[in-house]
Amino acid sequence: MLSLLVLLLQVCVTFASSLKGPQVLFVYDDKLSPLESYTDIVSRLEDDGFQVETADAGSDVSLQTNGVFKYQHVVLLPSKQRRLGSDITGAQLVEFFNAGGDVLAFTSPLGVSEAVRTFLNELGIYPSPKGQELTDHFQSNGESGLDNVVTVKGDEYSLIIPSSDSFKYSGSAALLSNNPQLTPLISAPATSFTKPSKQEDPWTQGQQGFLAAVFQGLNDARVSWVGDSKLVSNEGLKQVDAHSLIQWTFGETNVLRIKNSSHSHVDGTTYQQRPYKITDDIHYEATIEQWNGVEWIPFVSDKVQLEVKLLDPYHRLTFTNVSSDGVYSIDFKLPDHHGVFTFQMEFKQPLYTYLEHKDVLSIRHLANDEYPRSWQITSAWVYITSSVVVFTAWFVFVLAFLYLRDETTVTDKKEK
Numbered sequence: 426m427l428s429l430l431v432l433l434l435q436v437c438v439t440f441a442s443s444l445k446g447p448q449v450l451f452v453y454d455d456k457l458s459p460l461e462s463y464t465d466i467v468s469r470l471e472d473d474g475f476q477v478e479t480a481d482a483g484s485d486v487s488l489q490t491n492g493v494f495k496y497q498h499v500v501l502l503p504s505k506q507r508r509l510g511s512d513i514t515g516a517q518l519v520e521f522f523n524a525g526g527d528v529l530a531f532t533s534p535l536g537v538s539e540a541v542r543t544f545l546n547e548l549g550i551y552p553s554p555k556g557q558e559l560t561d562h563f564q565s566n567g568e569s570g571l572d573n574v575v576t577v578k579g580d581e582y583s584l585i586i587p588s589s590d591s592f593k594y595s596g597s598a599a600l601l602s603n604n605p606q607l608t609p610l611i612s613a614p615a616t617s618f619t620k621p622s623k624q625e626d627p628w629t630q631g632q633q634g635f636l637a638a639v640f641q642g643l644n645d646a647r648v649s650w651v652g653d654s655k656l657v658s659n660e661g662l663k664q665v666d667a668h669s670l671i672q673w674t675f676g677e678t679n680v681l682r683i684k685n686s687s688h689s690h691v692d693g694t695t696y697q698q699r700p701y702k703i704t705d706d707i708h709y710e711a712t713i714e715q716w717n718g719v720e721w722i723p724f725v726s727d728k729v730q731l732e733v734k735l736l737d738p739y740h741r742l743t744f745t746n747v748s749s750d751g752v753y754s755i756d757f758k759l760p761d762h763h764g765v766f767t768f769q770m771e772f773k774q775p776l777y778t779y780l781e782h783k784d785v786l787s788i789r790h791l792a793n794d795e796y797p798r799s800w801q802i803t804s805a806w807v808y809i810t811s812s813v814v815v816f817t818a819w820f821v822f823v824l825a826f827l828y829l830r831d832e833t834t835v836t837d838k839k840e841k
Contacts, residue, residue, distance in 0.1 A: 442473040442677045442718050445525065446497035449475045449675075452513070454482040454504035457536050458654055463502070465659045469668055473677065473718075482538070486510035488521055497526060498675045501541055503533035503654050508540055515543025527647045529674045531654035534558040534597050548640045549602030550650050553619045553628035559598045559636070559652070561617040596653030598634035608775045610637040639673070645778045649674040677718045679777045684721075684751075686711035686782055688768060691756055702789045703761050710754040711770055713780065723751030729780075731755060732769040735762065763790040 449470055453460050460467075460479055470477050475498070480486035482504040488494055489512075499521065501509065508514055518540060522528060530541050532552045545552060553559075598613050613634035618627040628634070640648040649670055655661045657671075672678045689695045691706040701707065709731055715724035725747055733740040739760040744753040759766075766788050772780040799805045 442475065442672075443497070443675045444680060444716060445527070445676050447474055447476045448496040449477045449498045449500065450486070450488070450496045451477050451479045451500045451502075452482055452486070452504070452509055453479065453502040454506060454536070457505055457533065458502040458531075462658045462660075465662055466657045466667075466671070470671070473672075475675070480510065482506040482509045484510060487512050488517060494521055494524055494526060499526065499528050501528065501530045501538070503531055503536050504538045504541075505536035506538055509538055513540055515540045515547070518544040519547055522642060522646050522648065523644070525644055525646045527674050527676060529649050529671060531651050531657070532597050532599075533652075533654055537597075545599075545648075545650055548648060549604040549607050550638055550640070551600040551602075552650070552652060553597040553599065553634075557597065557619040557621055557625075557628050559594065559596060559613060559617055559629075559634070560620040561614050563616040594636060594653050595655060596636070596651075598629045598636060598652055599638065599650065600629060600633065601635055601638055604640075606642065607638060607640050609635045610639060611635060637670075639776070641776075641778070643779065645676075645680075647674050647676065672718065673776065676716075678716070680716040681724055681772065681778050681780050682714055682716075682721070683770065683780055683782050684712040684714050686770060686784075688784065696786060700789060701759060701786060702791060702795070703759055703763050705759045706756065707759060708754065708756050709768065709770075710752065711782070713751050713753065713772070715751075723749065725749065725751060726772070726774075728774055729753055729770070729772045731757075732767070732771065733757070733760070734767050734769065735764050739766075759788055763788050 451463075451467060451470075453463065460481075467477050467479065478496075483506055487510055488496060488499070499518075518528060522544075528544070530545065532541065532545075534553070534555065534557055537552055537555050542552060598617075598619050601607055601609055612632045613629060613636055615631050617634070618630045619634065621627060636653070637649070637651045639650070642648075651657075651667075651670070653661075656665050657667045661667070669678070686709075688707060688709045690699065690701075691708045693708075713724045713726075713729065714721040716722075727743070727745075727747065729744045729747075731740075731742045731744065732738045733742075739762070740757055742755055742757055744755050746754045764787075766786055768784040768786065770780070770782040799809060
């Protein structure tokens with residue numbers, strides 16, 4: 426009995442952090458990024474309940490077994506190998522991502538795997554080529570890399586990388602596309618550029634380059650890219666807490682769900698009891714929760730919206746009545762148009778999983794006995810008055826014509 430209880434506790438701990446699963450593949454290149462330099466980050470993953478499998482980039486490791494992915498998360502350190510493992514190519518990583526897998530990728534000026542480069546390019550991340558390192562002659566301390574110059578861009582992005590006064594960065598930079606699913610985390614200093622190894626043009630100049638970025642697919646799979654793998658090494662973790670970045674990538678934080686939703690007439694009558702008709706007053710309510718790595722807790726935001734649309738939205742409303750327990754509610758009036766409408770609840774903000782919930786409902790027009798009578802419409806009073814006046818005048822005229830004419834005696838003249 427005791428052993429069974431221990432087993433159940435182990436299972437709970439294993440699946441406590443990430444909702445996707447505990448299997449992690451940690452790929453390193455022993456010549457470029459030896460495993461002994463990254464033991465601390467591996468230990469942190471294991472402490473979070475992940476089952477980490479480490480593999481050298483040149484080993485016979487594969488993401489799939491019999492066409493089924495064995496892992497839910499992959500960590501890719503810089504490598505000079507063109508292909509990682511036995512079959513980890515750029516196309517394989519794209520397939521893994523489309524299946525819901527998470528990827529944490531690092532690049533380095535000393536080596537960029539072709540598989541990783543191809544995969545990142547598919548997402549709109551274009552790391553600098555091999556040999557091009559981020560350089561800043563104005564703020565360099567003479568060593569390889571930059572000192573006291575890299576800052577987190579924007580307060581909202583500190584959700585992933587905690588803001589700090591400064592930290593050393595020695596790595597590559599990347600150009601980013603304008604994909605709305607792509608979120609830059611750290612921008613390069615304004616006086617920096619990527620130094621070409623030969624007479625090539627710089628890959629990035631100033632703040633057009635980025636040092637870290639994340640991507641979230643419509644299937645809520647996540648990818649994080651950082652141009653300096655030493656930030657997660659045993660030495661790098663002393664100056665930068667990259668654990669929050671890993672937690673976000675593997676779905677331990679910023680994961681949302683709609684626990685329940687309901688709609689009814691404002692008096693509480695449901696749609697099944699009395700179907701909606703045009704211009705009805707409707708009450709919509711939903712509960713949103715956030716995963717904190719251990720349990721679901723209420724999520725509070727002022728950016729959750731509700732759309733009432735036929736083909737195009739007739740209403741786009743922002744929930745204003747938000748309680749501390751994550752319950753969102755709003756009252757609104759249906760448009761003066763009948764048809765099949767969609768009540769669509771949406772929340773699509775950077776760094777959070779996308780929320781979308783739809784209710785398709787038929788909104789009927791007014792029945793014959795539900796239209797307002799003419800005497801209830803003030804603008805019709807002038808026409809009603811005109812009709813009454815015309816009828817009254819015609820009736821008076823008929824009476825006058827019949828009874829108020831002169832009586833004359835017609836005398837027949839006899840012919841003599």
